[in-house]
Amino acid sequence: MPEAKNIYRPLKATLETVIDESPLIKTLVLRPEKEFSFDTGQFIELTLNGYGEAPFTPSSSPFVKDKLEVTIMKAGHVTEKFHQLTPGAVLGIRGPYGRGYPVYNMYDKEVVIVGGGCGLAPIRSLLYHLIEWKDRIKRVVLCYGSKTPADCIYKPLFRELNSIPKFEAHRAVNVADETWDETEGVVTVLLDKVNINVPDSVAVVCGPPVMMKFATQKLLSMGFPEDRIYLSMEKNMSCGFGKCGHCMMGEFFVCKDGPVFSYDEIRHLPDIWR
Ligand SMILES: Cc1cc2nc3c(=O)[nH]c(=O)nc-3n(C[C@H](O)[C@H](O)[C@H](O)COP(=O)(O)OP(=O)(O)OC[C@H]3O[C@@H](n4cnc5c(N)ncnc54)[C@H](O)[C@@H]3O)c2cc1C
Ligand code: FES
Incomplete structure (x- = not known):
């Protein structure tokens, strides 16, 4: 029987460069082990073995497939660890997920x-x-x-x-x-x-x-x-593809139906600005 595809298995990516953008924000320039495509506004889950993963929206051009840039603000446990990485570190990428910009x-x-x-x-x-x-x-x-x-x-x-x-x-x-x-x-x-x-x-x-x-x-x-x-829209996320329910906002899975929404789609929901 062919091996089932593990949808949680990340693609390896090597950190090439770290750009200091501001005291709290760095851009990681990653080289995935094979070409990686995404639509602008879609997001990825970025994994660091042994620490965890977090969702980020690539900040690089969707027309560039051999490099991926992710701009990360230090917010807590995982993002702090991403900020400490140096070139040569190996990370994982899952995705791309969700609906990007129309x-x-x-x-x-x-x-x-x-x-x-x-x-x-x-x-x-x-x-x-x-x-x-x-x-x-x-x-x-x-x-x-x-x-x-x-x-x-x-x-x-x-x-x-x-x-x-x-x-x-x-x-x-x-x-x-x-x-x-x-x-x-x-x-x-x-x-x-x-x-x-x-x-x-x-x-x-x-x-x-x-x-x-x-x-x-x-x-x-x-x-x-x-x-x-x-x-x-940003909500706490886990799976990234509509399985776990962590990202629910009203009737929407932000990971699957978003993260980009038009205002008329979500204006009826309470607390969209939290
Ligand atoms: C679709 C999407 C795209 C994102 N794109 C970017 C990006 O390009 N650059 C960037 O710097 N950040 C982005 N974020 C936010 C980023 O994922 C969180 O800052 C990160 O998950 C925090 O992880 P932590 O372990 O460092 O923080 P924690 O220690 O877990 O928490 C610190 C703070 O971050 C909040 N937080 C934790 N997890 C998430 C989460 N999954 N989503 C939103 N807030 C969270 C917590 O409520 C808390 O206030 C995005 C979030 C989403 C959902
Ligand atoms: S993050 Fe799991 S359902 Fe959206």
């Missing part, structure tokens, strides 16, 4: 992206996708917020985006210092500064729950329809 709905549209903190990780992958597709979209406006200038991640990405026609990237920090000459304030302040043609746009929001809540309210007040605001 990039086809961004065809011929302006795409307004609101990100906060480590929520820029999945957004960076989406941006790489949209850069490849720049002939098919009208415009991309990124508004990113973090606590302080030191907490801003992917600093070179902003210069790169602002040099690409149709792309513009703006940043705000809650608390500025003498090094900062961009916006001071919460990320939604940036939405007042950019000129958005709402009827021709879709919006994407990813970040800490409180930021997602206020960004969504702001987008609704600007006239965005509920079905054109896409949110990346």
